[in-house]
Amino acid sequence: MLILTCPYCGVAADETELAPGGQAHLTRQGPGADSAAFEAYLFHRKNPKGVHFERWRHAHGCGKWFHAARDTVTLQVFGTYPAQSLTPPDTILKAIAATYPGFEWEGEA
Amino acid sequence: MSDPHTPMIAQIAQAPAQGMITLRGALSARKIAAAARAVAGVAMPGPLECRFDGARGIGWMSPDEALILLPRQDVAEALASLQKALVGVHATVVDVSDARAVFRVTGPHAREVLAKLSPADLSPAAFGPGAMRRTRLAQVPVAIWAEGDGAFSLICFRSVAVYVGALLAEAAQPGGAVGYFPSGA
Structure with a gap:
């Protein structure tokens, strides 16, 4: 069972109270983008075995979108942070590095 | 029955x-x-x-x-x-008075009746008098608040009020006490 703490209301919400929103930190490709970039934005998603940055919505709660960093294999949660963040906060990256020394964020997709 | x-x-x-x-x-x-x-x-x-x-x-x-x-x-x-x-x-x-229905759950095992239906931590330590939490009751969203003296209120959408009423009644059937929380907590 996955439990994520909503960074807005502070509730430790069960997975069944949340709605998944897929990969976080995507760069939106607008009308001026070329086809390949737009295709990548629409369809190409990471499916890592390990650390993943995701969007979640506290659907059965305060209703806010937030970001979470977790391990898709061990289900270890490294932390959650507001959806307005363009990059994962240092505290999250440090928590990941504590488990996976040398981990570096790949940057926006 | x-x-x-x-x-x-x-x-x-x-x-x-x-x-x-x-x-x-x-x-x-x-x-x-x-x-x-x-x-x-x-x-x-x-x-x-x-x-x-x-x-x-x-x-x-x-x-x-x-x-x-x-x-x-x-x-x-x-x-x-x-x-x-x-x-x-x-x-x-x-x-929003017409949009929602309000239920009141009272009695010695009111907390257990709600805890059986929700993934939220409703233990006396985490959910004391004056606490409020929006969560899920079986398949529908609800908001629950603890009034103290072992009484709870919850709101749900009026469209699912019959469902919620039936759920609560089922969970409160005689013999349904789990004994996980102290009686009257």
């Missing part, structure tokens, strides 16, 4: 015609907090809290949403006074 001679482990009652007003805006803003206090008679609650004074109160629904509870017949007047107080302020007030 329940045995008519064995009491239910909690009493379920659907509250008649509760007045409810949703207030959205920056809850900590002075004007918004003052306007809410003027109609509800209590100060704006903090996160995951609710405050009551008699029939009126405010529940904290999200960082930018509060639920004002008051007698049904006072809703129109309160709505008008809120709208007057919030002119020029980025906030919205809506009468």
